[in-house]
Amino acid sequence: MLRFILTRVSLIIPTFLGITLLAFFLIRLVPGDPIETLAGERGIDPARLEELRKVYGFDQPILVQYGIYLSRVLQGDLGKSMITQEPVLSEFAALFPATIELATCAIIFALLLGLPAGIIAAIKRNSIFDHGVMGISLAGYSMPIFWWGLILILLFSVQFDLTPVSGRLDVLYYIEPITGFLLIDTLLSDEPEAFWSAVEHLILPTIVLGTVPLAVIARMTRSAMLEVLGEDYIRTAKAKGLSRFRIVALHALRNALIPVVTVIGLQIGVLFTGAILTETIFSWPGVGKWLIDAIFRRDYPVLQGGALLLGVVVMSVNLLVDLAYGLINPRIRHTR
Amino acid sequence: MALVEIENLSVEFPTQGGIMRAVDGVSLTLEEGEVLGVVGESGSGKSVTMLALMGLIPFPGRVRADKLAFNGRDLLTISDKDRRKLTGKDVAMIFQEPTTSLNPSFTIGFQLTETLRLHEGMDRKAAERRAVELLGQVGIPSPESRLSAYPHQLSGGMNQRVMIAMAIACNPKLLIADEPTTALDVTIQAQILDLLISLQKERNMGLVMITHNMGVVADTAQRVMVMYAGQIMEERSAADLFASPQHPYTAALLAALPERSEGGRLATIPGVVPGLYDRPKGCLFSPRCAYATEHSRSVRPDLRAWAGGHIRCHYPLGDPNRNAEIQHDHPVGTEAAS
Amino acid sequence: MTTETMEAPAVAAPTATPPHPLREFWGYFSANHGAVAGLVVIVAVVLVALLADVLAPHSPYLTDTSIALKPPFWQEGGTLAYPLGTDPIGRDILSRLIYGARLSLLIGIFVVAISILVGTVLGLVAGFFRGLTEIFIMRLMDIILTLPSLLLAIVIVAVLGPGLMNAMLAVALVILPHYVRLARAAVITETSKDYVTAARVSGAGTTRLMFKEVLPNCTAPLIVQASLGISTAILDAAALGFLGLGAQPPSPEWGTMLADAREFVLRAWWVVTFPGLAILITVLAFNLLGDGLRDALDPKLKR
Numbered sequence: 001m002l003r004f005i006l007t008r009v010s011l012i013i014p015t016f017l018g019i020t021l022l023a024f025f026l027i028r029l030v031p032g033d034p035i036e037t038l039a040g041e042r043g044i045d046p047a048r049l050e051e052l053r054k055v056y057g058f059d060q061p062i063l064v065q066y067g068i069y070l071s072r073v074l075q076g077d078l079g080k081s082m083i084t085q086e087p088v089l090s091e092f093a094a095l096f097p098a099t100i101e102l103a104t105c106a107i108i109f110a111l112l113l114g115l116p117a118g119i120i121a122a123i124k125r126n127s128i129f130d131h132g133v134m135g136i137s138l139a140g141y142s143m144p145i146f147w148w149g150l151i152l153i154l155l156f157s158v159q160f161d162l163t164p165v166s167g168r169l170d171v172l173y174y175i176e177p178i179t180g181f182l183l184i185d186t187l188l189s190d191e192p193e194a195f196w197s198a199v200e201h202l203i204l205p206t207i208v209l210g211t212v213p214l215a216v217i218a219r220m221t222r223s224a225m226l227e228v229l230g231e232d233y234i235r236t237a238k239a240k241g242l243s244r245f246r247i248v249a250l251h252a253l254r255n256a257l258i259p260v261v262t263v264i265g266l267q268i269g270v271l272f273t274g275a276i277l278t279e280t281i282f283s284w285p286g287v288g289k290w291l292i293d294a295i296f297r298r299d300y301p302v303l304q305g306g307a308l309l310l311g312v313v314v315m316s317v318n319l320l321v322d323l324a325y326g327l328i329n330p331r332i333r334h335t336r
Numbered sequence: 337m338a339l340v341e342i343e344n345l346s347v348e349f350p351t352q353g354g355i356m357r358a359v360d361g362v363s364l365t366l367e368e369g370e371v372l373g374v375v376g377e378s379g380s381g382k383s384v385t386m387l388a389l390m391g392l393i394p395f396p397g398r399v400r401a402d403k404l405a406f407n408g409r410d411l412l413t414i415s416d417k418d419r420r421k422l423t424g425k426d427v428a429m430i431f432q433e434p435t436t437s438l439n440p441s442f443t444i445g446f447q448l449t450e451t452l453r454l455h456e457g458m459d460r461k462a463a464e465r466r467a468v469e470l471l472g473q474v475g476i477p478s479p480e481s482r483l484s485a486y487p488h489q490l491s492g493g494m495n496q497r498v499m500i501a502m503a504i505a506c507n508p509k510l511l512i513a514d515e516p517t518t519a520l521d522v523t524i525q526a527q528i529l530d531l532l533i534s535l536q537k538e539r540n541m542g543l544v545m546i547t548h549n550m551g552v553v554a555d556t557a558q559r560v561m562v563m564y565a566g567q568i569m570e571e572r573s574a575a576d577l578f579a580s581p582q583h584p585y586t587a588a589l590l591a592a593l594p595e596r597s598e599g600g601r602l603a604t605i606p607g608v609v610p611g612l613y614d615r616p617k618g619c620l621f622s623p624r625c626a627y628a629t630e631h632s633r634s635v636r637p638d639l640r641a642w643a644g645g646h647i648r649c650h651y652p653l654g655d656p657n658r659n660a661e662i663q664h665d666h667p668v669g670t671e672a673a674s
Numbered sequence: 675m676t677t678e679t680m681e682a683p684a685v686a687a688p689t690a691t692p693p694h695p696l697r698e699f700w701g702y703f704s705a706n707h708g709a710v711a712g713l714v715v716i717v718a719v720v721l722v723a724l725l726a727d728v729l730a731p732h733s734p735y736l737t738d739t740s741i742a743l744k745p746p747f748w749q750e751g752g753t754l755a756y757p758l759g760t761d762p763i764g765r766d767i768l769s770r771l772i773y774g775a776r777l778s779l780l781i782g783i784f785v786v787a788i789s790i791l792v793g794t795v796l797g798l799v800a801g802f803f804r805g806l807t808e809i810f811i812m813r814l815m816d817i818i819l820t821l822p823s824l825l826l827a828i829v830i831v832a833v834l835g836p837g838l839m840n841a842m843l844a845v846a847l848v849i850l851p852h853y854v855r856l857a858r859a860a861v862i863t864e865t866s867k868d869y870v871t872a873a874r875v876s877g878a879g880t881t882r883l884m885f886k887e888v889l890p891n892c893t894a895p896l897i898v899q900a901s902l903g904i905s906t907a908i909l910d911a912a913a914l915g916f917l918g919l920g921a922q923p924p925s926p927e928w929g930t931m932l933a934d935a936r937e938f939v940l941r942a943w944w945v946v947t948f949p950g951l952a953i954l955i956t957v958l959a960f961n962l963l964g965d966g967l968r969d970a971l972d973p974k975l976k977r
Contacts, residue, residue, distance in 0.1 A: 014813055015813075015816060015817050015820055018813065018814065018817035019817060019820070019821070022817070026829065026833060029833045030832070030833050031835075125395075135708070138708070138958065138961055138962065138965070139954070139958055141961060142905060142909070142954060142957040142958040142961050143954060144909055144912055144913065144916075144929070144932075144950055144953040144954060144957070146912075146913060146916045146917075146929075146932065147916075147932055147946065147949070147950025147953060147954070148950075150932070150936065150939050150946045150950070151946070151947065151950065153939060154939055154943050154946070154947075158939075158940055158943075230394075231436065232431060232433055232436040232437040233436065233437055233438055233439040233440070235392060235431070235437070236431065236437045236438065236439070236499075236502075237439070238392055238423070239390055239392060239423060239424060239428065239429045240423070240424035240450065240451050240454070240502070241419075241420040241421065241422070241423040241424030241425060241451075241454065241455065242420070242424070242450070242454065243420065244416075251439050251442075254439075254441040254442070255439070255440065255441050269820070269821070269822045269823070270822065270823075271822075272822040272825065273822040273823055273824035273825060274824075276822075276824055276825065276828065276917075277824070277913060277916070277917070280917065291825070291828070292828070292917060295828065295832045295919070296918070300832075303829065303832055307821075307825060307829050310821075310822065310825055311820065311821045311822075311825070314820060314821065314822055315820050318820065328441075329441075330440065330441060330486045330488070331440060331486070331488050352698075352701060352702070352705075
């Protein structure tokens with residue numbers, strides 16, 4: 001097991017180096033002077049430019065420059081925003097909880113609906129329910145979520161006036177950030193009604209962001225269940241006279257979950273992609289919207305640092321999922 | 337009352353190309369404590385017959401029979417709930433691939449005690465004690481430590497012993513062993529067969545041994561049923577069948593045994609079992625039969641009583657008039673070969 | 675005991691013949707109603723795209739502020755001259771959707787064509803030469819796969835500058851790893867098979883082996899992946915258009931149309947509803963087709 005963990009961890013090192021390499025060259029490719037971009041300042045006077053040139057090692061070979069960049073990254077120095085002059089890392093840290101909160105709600109929404117739907121569809125194969133789940137999930141999988149968000153706003157906010165159109169919280173409330181997660185912070189604050197405001201604001205973004213993972217999880221659960229239900233050990237379980245419920249809920253599900261967990265892990269990357277769009281539609285103050293804004297403001301340090309950080313986050317989550325996969329699969333857990 | 341009574345059983349699977357009849361008009365009785373060998377090539381319907389008895393025919397397969405009874409219980413009308421009380425308790429089954437037949441996500445102990453707790457109502461402690469006892473009976477060394485092992489940590493032979501322990505856990509009246517040794521090493525095969533036979537003798541349980549290997553049933557079975565393309569070809573006591581096979585197919589199977597080969601090359605049966613698209617009109621074995629005639633090609637023989645057993649053949653090998661009959665019906669085999 | 679071996683008998687005339695492979699494929703495919711529906715929609719979209727000049731009632735670019743934001747014909751104030759209404763600067767939405775079909779199909783086909791071309795070559799190279807070449811290519815693909823696809827596309831477009839061409843290149847790069855992996859896996863399974871060994875023994879060169887022997891054997895999964903790839907390409911390109919990073923106004927690209935109309939969502943539901951529906955239906959059709967092809971071509975699922 002320890003060896004399994006070590007192999008997996010060591011496997012992400014080249015990926016990490018690759019991502020930093022991409023980010024490193026990104027700065028050199030964007031329009032404008034790379035030193036200005038790196039320093040996060042515009043219109044630098046020649047004396048300072050010369051000084052900065054030394055700091056970033058521009059007089060040195062490219063490999064050394066990459067080494068300097070890498071060591072800065074490892075120390076958490078991702079440069080400064082050209083607009084706010086704030087360090088990229090601290091801006092990211094301030095906005096990231098909003099994205100995590102949204103993403104977590106979306107994945108929970110997708111799991112709560114997707115797992116049961118997939119299991120039931122598999123058991124009742126070729127039934128109307130099965131065809132319905134498969135049809136709806138394919139539509140969900142094909143959904144342009146930026147449009148889906150607008151349609152939900154049109155329906156629930158404009159037509160029925162049920163949910164707010166944008167933001168995380170009603171402007172009436174001001175909540176001091178403690179954890180950064182509004183669902184928690186509002187409960188800790190002295191304004192408990194604010195919690196319901198936060199929930200209201202979360203509903204539509206959660207549905208929009210959860211739609212694609214929901215579709216994928218439902219389809220994957222169904223096909224994993226179907227495959228497992230055809231295995232020899234399910235026949236053995238039936239030959240033991242076990243009840244249908246026990247066979248499905250215990251013998252089949254435990255094995256079917258193994259590929260499903262992997263798929264959920266892969267969905268984390270998709271989730272951050274979706275978060276960029278969802279946050280843009282709902283003006284959700286997270287890292288996705290921050291990145292898009294950075295593009296239009298030509299704030300390249302933010303784009304470089306933010307993309308690097310998001311990449312690292314996705315990579316780490318994939319690693320965790322991989323390890324979780326090892327935990328639920330005894331064939332891996334017990335190999336030394 | 338016989339332990340198992342099957343009359344005119346057929347099992348069909350609908351496929352894209354039409355209906356596939358895996359079992360076709362099989363009738364069979366089995367007495368308590370009897371050992372029956374069911375022999376046939378792959379696809380001959382021997383496993384499907386027994387899966388039908390267990391109620392394990394997967395969707396969309398269809399089971400039809402005039403009678404299907406176990407221990408006097410009608411299995412055609414039995415409720416699912418009552419059926420589940422029987423399977424795993426009074427009838428148990430072990431399969432060809434022991435390693436894939438055990439659930440990879442659960443320990444041996446869990447899978448073994450599950451049956452005991454369900455059918456015998458034991459608590460965890462009692463079930464575990466009994467599980468250790470059972471593992472010892474099937475010859476697994478240091479059984480206590482095996483309870484927490486996973487199937488992938490044991491060898492195929494060990495896993496088959498676990499499967500046997502699971503099957504005999506509730507003292508079944510009938511054990512069906514579906515090619516129990518096919519996937520195992522040759523050295524392990526004999527051990528597993530010996531184990532099955534000694535357990536059968538100890539407990540006087542009925543045993544159905546499904547195999548494609550005539551050699552396996554030679555020393556174990558009291559009665560042998562030979563199946564071909566879903567039909568019974570011949571069914572007689574093992575001693576008679578091995579001494580003087582009556583069906584050309586049985587004879588050919590026996591001739592293909594290495595220990596029976598008489599010098600020179602090992603006999604083979606040319607051709608393959610008919611599939612969905614090339615099912616002959618007459619006798620199903622006629623395309624591969626050395627004695628096929630115009631008559632046997634066009635008229636399918638019925639299963640009839642013959643020489644103390646049953647046979648499905650127009651010209652049984654022990655029939656004194658068969659040469660005359662074959663001549664009369666215009667043999668075709670020799671012309672085709674020349 | 676008989677000692678004679680059995681004579682080879684004449685083969686009995688079969689009562690039915692197995693169907694021809696293509697016929698069998700069509701049998702499986704047509705039994706899948708969703709796949710057939712997808713195919714019908716795709717054919718319809720292709721026809722609309724080809725006949726856009728004939729079908730579109732107006733020019734997709736002609737603005738006329740006097741008729742801005744006219745609702746669809748069935749609503750009060752709507753007219754049959756603009757069946758699906760007009761956008762905020764008075765362009766006919768139906769005409770723009772019809773020309774948009776042309777763009778979306780071009781995007782899908784262009785992106786997938788590039789990806790397949792580059793991806794197959796990279797995959798074949800990785801599969802055949804193994805060693806360092808393979809490690810380098812596959813690691814690079816892993817990195818692309820690790821990064822969220824749209825994020826990567828956004829970064830690329832941000833560097834290259836917004837525009838349809840750059841957006842298409844970015845999307846092509848993002849979906850590249852699927853084809854590389856597919857081609858490499860196919861090469862590795864195929865090269866271990868006997869017929870490749872046979873070809874090699876008989877002196878066939880590596881290039882010849884790659885293109886003549888192995889490639890035809892991985893076309894089935896490539897076709898399936900291509901169909902699914904077109905849907906991803908259309909969807910991602912539309913997303914980039916929506917973010918203002920893809921096709922630029924006044925191009926009638928569906929995602930760009932949505933971006934233009936976004937601020938009017940509260941006043942005029944039709945300006946956002948129809949472009950999105952067009953994307954959804956087209957993408958769904960390609961996904962249905964891809965699923966149907968996979969089921970029909972994958973022998974594992976056959977009984």
